[in-house]
Amino acid sequence: MNEQALRAWLTAWLAAELDLAADTIDEDRPLADYGVGSRMLVQLSGALEDLLDRPLSPVVGYRAPTVASLVRHLTDAPAADAAPAADSAPDTATGAAGEPVAVIxxxxxxxxxxxxxxxxxxxxxxxxxxxxxxxxxxxxxxxxxxxxxxxxxxxxxxxxxxxxxxxxxxxxxxxxxxxxxxxxxxxxxxxxxxxxxxxxxxxxxxxxxxxxxxxxxxxxxxxxxxxxxxxxxxxxxxxxxxxxxxxxxxxxxxxxxxxxxxxxxxxxxxxxxxxxxxxxxxxxxxxxxxxxxxxxxxxxxxxxxxxxxxxxxxxxxxxxxxxxxxxxxxxxxxxxxxxxxxxxxxxxxxxxxxxxxxxxxxxxx
CATH class of the missing domain: 3.40.47.10 (Thiolase/Chalcone synthase)
Structure with a gap:
């Protein structure tokens, strides 16, 4: 799905869920301003999974909090928001106990x-x-x-x-x-x-x-x-x-x-x-x-x-x-x-x- 189609789908989905006219939804305005809460964001991630036929993190709406940023996030890097594997662990390098820390x-x-x-x-x-x-x-x-x-x-x-x-x-x-x-x-x-x-x-x-x-x-x-x-x-x-x-x-x-x-x-x-x-x-x-x-x-x-x-x-x-x-x-x-x-x-x-x-x-x- 290209950016234009995904933007149109998101606008229509939000308009239907929020009972708003589609042309009143500003793609650069935070979804929270329209009253979109955590439960609706989880619902949105599920609907996007069905639409795009790929796994998404339930917090995708927090990482990209506007229609515009969400479209970019999902089209620029399709795999970036895949849900992590259950056995995956962060790869962190252990620093030396006395390593200097700078205030920058x-x-x-x-x-x-x-x-x-x-x-x-x-x-x-x-x-x-x-x-x-x-x-x-x-x-x-x-x-x-x-x-x-x-x-x-x-x-x-x-x-x-x-x-x-x-x-x-x-x-x-x-x-x-x-x-x-x-x-x-x-x-x-x-x-x-x-x-x-x-x-x-x-x-x-x-x-x-x-x-x-x-x-x-x-x-x-x-x-x-x-x-x-x-x-x-x-x-x-x-x-x-x-x-x-x-x-x-x-x-x-x-x-x-x-x-x-x-x-x-x-x-x-x-x-x-x-x-x-x-x-x-x-x-x-x-x-x-x-x-x-x-x-x-x-x-x-x-x-x-x-x-x-x-x-x-x-x-x-x-x-x-x-x-x-x-x-x-x-x-x-x-x-x-x-x-x-x-x-x-x-x-x-x-x-x-x-x-x-x-x-x-x-x-x-």
Whole structure:
């Protein structure tokens, strides 16, 4: 079957299943935008198997998420999407335990305007204070619920992002407006910085589709899940995946089509460090050939700050003084985000020593 015939068949099949006019289906628009879910994608792969008379993976619709890309995928490489044999196993070369791992790209969002590696490095070199007063209206919901007295005795300074945590270009990442509203801002931020880290490394993000790149994320705050799932009238089909911490990594893997390990680890304050450690282990064992490793911590409720204040572990002046004799406590970032390596940013790490042209500098903290 040629491309034109297959395109016509796909358009007709989708129009019939979705009860839409065929001319309203844009071949370059993600199928998810039309409401095509996992069950329909499996049905589609089965129908294509019958049409083309060859085995296909049930996830073919995830690998090629538009009519145009699906047509190209099925006609350019007929055998590429054949279902794998049951006894097949990935061919991975085991790397040396001490093989060097290079950080080749970084993406970040930090308080004080550290929204790019260069901006973060300037902030560190200039010794600027990244903390600031609580933005107006940040805890409006808590105040409306009668928490003014509690908030009044918590630190009035902290690490806040300069941009609105709710700002997100959902269409760019192929997410429908309805689903985007249910997606934890931590998932949104990590999608953005993962993309930026790859661009910083000179790697076109879409070029990794189908490859063995892994995603390792450290995260422990789940404020959005608490706020969203407690509002029972707002819970819908997207609330579960939108609220789950595990989906922070999975959404990156799904969006970019990555087939390597995809996980979120929560070891409290060491989550990002452990995520990088696991990424390095995976690279050295040959489990993945490139890794996106990092972390995110967005506090959307004052609850954690109140908890730490009552426990006596908050810095009264809002400034952390790690290892100093006068260190009074810690600073909780009510809206800071994205960590990757021990330095803090999202990093992209290849298994083999890269050439000089693929080794951008890294930020050190």
């Amino acid at each position: 790209g970084i993406g970040c969002r930090f308080p004080g305007g550290g929204d790019t590696p260069a901006a973060f490095w300037r902030l560190l070199r200039e010794g600027r204070d990244a903390t600031g007063p609580v933005p107006p209206g940040r805890w409006a919901a808590a105040e409306a619920a009668g928490g003014e007295e509690v908030l009044a005795r918590t630190p009035s300074r902290g690490g806040f992002l300069t941009e609105d945590p709710a700002a997100f270009d959902a269409e760019f990442f192929g997410i429908s407006p309805r689903e985007a509203a249910a997606v934890d801002p931590q998932q949104r931020l990590m999608l953005e910085v993962a993309w930026e880290a790859l661009e910083h490394a000179g790697i076109p993000p879409r070029s990794l589709r189908g490859g063995a790149a892994g995603v390792f994320v450290g995260a422990s705050a789940s404020d959005y899940a608490m706020l969203q799932m407690n509002d029972i009238e707002r819970v819908d089909a997207f609330s579960g995946t939108g609220s789950a911490l595990s989906i922070i990594a999975n959404r990156i893997s799904y969006t970019l089509g990555l087939h390597g390990p995809s996980m979120v680890v929560d070891t409290a304050c060491s989550s990002s460090l452990v995520a990088v450690h696991l990424a390095m282990q995976s690279l050295r064992s040959g489990e993945c050939d490139l890794a996106l490793a990092g972390g995110v911590n967005l506090l959307l409720s004052p609850a954690a700050t109140v908890n730490f204040e009552d426990a006596g572990v908050m810095a009264a002046d809002g400034r952390r003084k790690a290892f100093a004799a006068g260190d009074s406590s810690r600073v909780t970032p009510p809206a800071s985000a994205t960590w990757p390596s021990p330095a803090a940013s999202t990093c992209c790490c290849p298994r083999r020593r890269p050439s000089a042209s693929r080794t951008p500098g890294t930020a050190a903290g």
